Amino acid sequence: MALNGQSTKPPPNPSPLRSAKFFQANMRILVTGGAGFIGSHLVDRLMQNEKNEVIVVDNYFTGSKDNLKQWIGHPRFELIRHDVTEPLLVEVDQIYHLACPASPIFYKYNPVKTIKTNVMGTLNMLGLAKRVGARILLTSTSEVYGDPLVHPQTEDYWGNVNPIGVRSCYDEGKRVAETLMFDYHRQHGIEIRIARIFNTYGPRMNIDDGRVVSNFIAQAIRDEPLTVQLPGTQTRSFCYVSDMVDGLIRLMEGENTGPINIGNPGEFTMVELAETVKEIINPNVKIISVENTPDDPRQRKPDITKARELLGWEPKIKLRDGVPLMEEDFRQRLGVAKKA
Ligand SMILES: NC(=O)c1ccc[n+]([C@@H]2O[C@H](COP(=O)([O-])OP(=O)(O)OC[C@H]3O[C@@H](n4cnc5c(N)ncnc54)[C@H](O)[C@@H]3O)[C@@H](O)[C@H]2O)c1
Ligand SMILES: O=C(O)[C@H]1O[C@H](OP(=O)(O)OP(=O)(O)OC[C@H]2O[C@@H](n3ccc(=O)[nH]c3=O)[C@H](O)[C@@H]2O)[C@H](O)[C@@H](O)[C@@H]1O
Known part of the structure; x- marks a missing residue:
């Protein structure tokens, strides 16, 4: 029935309206988590197409x-x-x-709820996909690679994840969500797409979200020290949100199930990131070292060969160009104008 992880079962029938002879309904698209950071930018892009109807479900956590x-x-x-x-x-x-929830502060706040969201939430959405014959895309994460021993990370790397740590509700939750996606695909022929998203930033992130780019930008604008968590040599690769949305839509519209890494391979240590934000936003701000949290991955950078070859996608916006766009949004929301 299954060959190389791919289903040979035909997908369930889509709505009869899809093949109606005289009436072509709009494409009806559900975005779960659509009131969040990436979700709301995705909704903006989907709504630009007049043939799309968009339904957002969100619990506003x-x-x-x-x-x-x-x-x-x-x-x-x-x-x-x-x-x-x-x-x-x-x-x-x-x-x-x-x-x-995506920020470590929020997903650790109620870890049992986080794992329920990943497991039961994905199960419910797969059940829905099966009933109505819909194609479903999961936003998985580079956290499935844990503290990676392979660098940069390719999709065939199985990861190095602590199953009982404080990040596990999220990391293992997303790993189970990926498993569920493939099991529904093999067992029921559901059309699935899995994106492994690497650190994404941009306007509309919660100001006190706790993630590193939003923290540094808010701190620089408020003239508070930038808090680099120790050791500061850990790396991340930051993707601007418009590039991410473009990658997600290409994955949904294309023929490949994934998992496919979607991220920007430009890699920075947290000290380098702090220095970049300082230089662009507030050259007088201090940079200080603070304690880190357990199991923080030491390095992370996507290998995006698959995204390039299979989706014809690569990111366009460099960190230096994305930070000022986010600064503008944060200044507006914080009500702090740039000094002349
Ligand atoms: N931003 C990143 O760097 C990043 C990286 C990897 C993966 N992702 C994934 O992308 C997705 C979106 O991330 P984001 O950065 O926009 O985060 P976000 O926290 O801004 O958005 C998540 C949204 O989901 C909603 N939500 C949470 N639990 C819910 C529940 N049980 N029922 C209904 N709605 C619920 C929240 O209210 C929020 O609107 C997440 O699945 C996240 O794991 C994000
Ligand atoms: O891209 C991903 O796959 C994952 O990335 C992030 O997780 P993380 O990389 O830990 O994100 P941050 O909280 O922004 O931390 C990044 C680095 O910055 C450091 N940091 C964070 C905050 C801060 O004030 N200072 C600081 O140095 C952390 O120690 C960490 O090394 C997201 O929050 C996850 O939702 C997402 O799935």
Whole structure:
């Protein structure tokens, strides 16, 4: 039945309207977690296509209606307060499944809920995909590689994850979510897509989100010291949100299940990141060292050969060009103008 992890079963039938002779309905797209950072940018892009109807479901744990205010009341847009750990009955053609807190501070806040969101939430969305014959894309994460022993990370690396650590609710949760996706694909023929997203940044991140780019930018604007967690030599590779959205849509529209790494291979130590933010936003700000949290990955950089070859995708925006765009958004929300 299954060959090389790929299903040979035909996918379930999509809505009869898809093949109706005289009436071509709009493409109905569900975005779970659509009130969050990446989700709301994805919704903006999907809504630009007049053939799309977008339904967002979100429990507003880390997301906000404010991120979607331009679409509320639009005839092709619907917003539902719903928790994905509960079943959902809607009629859709595609599902972008993003719902899950992403910042370590938030996903560690209620770890049992985080793992329920990843496991039961993904199970519910796969059940929905099966019932209505929808294609489903999961936003997985580079955290499935744990503290990686292979660098840069390729999709065939199985990872180095602590199964019982404080990050496990998220890392292992996403690993189970990937497993569920492939099991539904092999067993039921569901059309799946898996994106392994690497650190993404941009406007609309929560100001006190706790992730490193938003922390440094907010600190630089508020004239507070930039808090580099020790040792400061750990690396991350930062992708601007518009590039990420482009990659996710290409993956959904293409023919490959993935998993595919989507991220920007430009790699920086946290000290380098702090120095870059300082130089661009506030040359007088201090940089200090603070304690780190357990199991922080020491290095991370995506190998994006697959994304280049299979999706024709690569990121366009460099960190130095993305930081000022985010600075502008943070200054507006914090009400702090740039000094002349
Ligand atoms: N931003 C990144 O760097 C990054 C990296 C890797 C993976 N991802 C993944 O991308 C997705 C979006 O991340 P983000 O950065 O936009 O985070 P975010 O926290 O801004 O967005 C997550 C959204 O999901 C909602 N949500 C959380 N739990 C829910 C539940 N049980 N039911 C319904 N809604 C729920 C939140 O309210 C929020 O609107 C997540 O799945 C995350 O794991 C993000
Ligand atoms: O890309 C991913 O796959 C994952 O990346 C992030 O996880 P993490 O890389 O730990 O994100 P941050 O909290 O932004 O931390 C990045 C680095 O910055 C450091 N850091 C963080 C905050 C801070 O104030 N100072 C600081 O030096 C941390 O120690 C860490 O080494 C996301 O938050 C996850 O949701 C996502 O899945």
